[in-house]
Amino acid sequence: MPAMPGFDERDRTLARLLENNRAWAERINTEHPGFFEKLARQQAPEVLWIGCSDSRVPANEIIGVMPGEVFVHRNVANQVMHVDFNCLAVMQYAVEALRVRHIIVCGHYGCGGVKAALRRHELGLLDNWLFSIGEFRRKHSAIIAAAGKEAETDALCELNVIEQVHNVCNTSILQQAWRRGQDLAVHGWIYGINDGHLHDLAVTVTGPEDMDETFTAAFSVPRPAHRR
Ligand code: CO
Secondary structure, three states: OOOOOOHHHHHHHHHHHHHHHHHHHHHHHHHOOOHHHHHHHOOOOOEEEEEEOOOOOOHHHHOOOOOOOEEEEEEOOOOOOOOOHHHHHHHHHHHHHOOOOEEEEEEEOOOHHHHHHHHOOOOOHHHHHOHHHHHHHHHOHHHHHHHOHHHHHHHHHHHHHHHHHHHHHHOHHHHHHHHOOOOOEEEEEEEOOOOOOEEEOOOOEOOHHHHHHHHHHHOOOOOOOOOO
């Protein structure tokens, strides 16, 4: 029986991934003897990363950390929604069980989800998922207009990160953690897929008392702030 068209190619792709995996595990074990045995007993990451699903923004690689160092949640356009039990469950586990010390919301320039919301593309379910970015577009229309046509997507990419940092801070998970006196900071970062560089958007919040001043300042500077 002839093989299905394209089957061999698919097969080769998967075989390559599995081969890569064996080589990677071997290399790690050579460089760090006992690495996996030690990690199998416990994870103690200090950072929760909330990022975009985009294949060009892999959390561990771009911050140069090994398995075990960052707890990761990714979705299209790094959204933090108060009705998304997936994201909230990750956050709750990270804050209350793992007791991470930092939550980083990381967006990226040229984000397809942000672009879609800006251009009002009709993409089916994704329109619902990206609904709030359309709202940010309206809310911050003056900043986006000032960025100019060329840079409006990147301006909205930054504003989206800042709004998601705001959402993280407003969850009962964070509010309760801070009330307990837990040492926990929330940050907004953005990544340039053009040059591989991360930028801090200067919206770090370490407690509810920081929120007003931080977000008022963040929404009153021209955007994008870090584009080349
Ligand atoms: Co994206």
